[in-house]
Amino acid sequence: MKPVQILIDEELLAGLDEDEEVRRSGRSKVLRGLVSAYLESRREARLDAQYREGYGDDLRVSEELEGWDEEGSWPGE
Numbered sequence: 001m002k003p004v005q006i007l008i009d010e011e012l013l014a015g016l017d018e019d020e021e022v023r024r025s026g027r028s029k030v031l032r033g034l035v036s037a038y039l040e041s042r043r044e045a046r047l048d049a050q051y052r053e054g055y056g057d058d059l060r061v062s063e064e065l066e067g068w069d070e071e072g073s074w075p076g077e
Helices: 010-018 020-025 027-055
Strands: none
């Protein structure tokens, strides 16, 4: 791991330090988790945008495939 220095508002830092998970695990671990979650949400947003660009906003099954979902037999039927 590499140490980094950030500036954070004192009120925000005080609120962070009051959190039970922060007291239990430490600021660094909680902030790493938050950064990881942020990066994952950005990755998912990019993938969603690429999907919409490639397929459009219309997520319905194309007309030529309509009805095929009723042709199969599912376990327990």
